[in-house]
Amino acid sequence: KNEVEQSPQNLTAQEGEFITINCSYSVGISALHWLQQHPGGGIVSLFMLSSGKKKHGRLIATINIQEKHSSLHITASHPRDSAVYICAAPTDKLIFGTGTRLQVFP
Amino acid sequence: GAGVSQSPRYKVAKRGQDVALRCDPISGHVSLFWYQQALGQGPEFLTYFQNEAQLDKSGLPSDRFFAERPEGSVSTLKIQRTQQEDSAVYLCASTHGGRVDTDTQYFGPGTRLTVL
Numbered sequence: 047k048n049e050v051e052q053s054p055q056n057l058t059a060q061e062g063e064f065i066t067i068n069c070s071y072s073v074g075i076s077a078l079h080w081l082q083q084h085p086g087g088g089i090v091s092l093f094m095l096s097s098g099k100k101k102h103g104r105l106i107a108t109i110n111i112q113e114k115h116s117s118l119h120i121t122a123s124h125p126r127d128s129a130v131y132i133c134a135a136p137t138d139k140l141i142f143g144t145g146t147r148l149q150v151f152p
Numbered sequence: 153g154a155g156v157s158q159s160p161r162y163k164v165a166k167r168g169q170d171v172a173l174r175c176d177p178i179s180g181h182v183s184l185f186w187y188q189q190a191l192g193q194g195p196e197f198l199t200y201f202q203n204e205a206q207l208d209k210s211g212l213p214s215d216r217f218f219a220e221r222p223e224g225s226v227s228t229l230k231i232q233r234t235q236q237e238d239s240a241v242y243l244c245a246s247t248h249g250g251r252v253d254t255d256t257q258y259f260g261p262g263t264r265l266t267v268l
Contacts, residue, residue: 050194075253076253077253077254079257081259086261088259088261088262089195089243089245089259090259091256091257091258091259094254094256132194132195134194136252136253137252138208138252139185139197139200139208139210139211139252140185140187140195140197140252140257141197142187142194142195142196143194144192144193144194145193145194
């Protein structure tokens, strides 16, 4: 069993749909990272959160540290949101989930 | 630019060749990380430097892998006698401070290594 698991692995949506990606982890951490990886490899940090909810534009991340679960939501999805979304748990190093590949079609 | 850069972006090596991958972190960033990302997988930790000190190399898969950061800035990941299973994207990231849990990691574009 991986220490950081994401679901779903693949997600297809129509433009405008509300998207939810889930992340569960078994390690003890005080914060969690959400990252975005576009084709070609570049990874961008989206959020780092330790409690509650954070919002940035159409992206919302929530975390429940006690339940060891986090979700990333995208409102009014757009084709440019198509990417791989990865959650990562910082122990003494970052432990990454396998990622969720999102494709948003017009 | 002011971001993390890596070179080369693509490298094709014949099995048994040695390769060297370079990472230029953001200027002034204390910490530097190397990750290996196999196709369809999330990145996996290889090694970590704080300034010139290699504090953790527990993720290096074998003694064929060697990393250095002699002046606390540019880092090189060297792979000796490459094998096909070494084929992956090698990512470098840097952070301003030394905290994995609170510092944002800035990633380079990666080097895609293909071993034939």
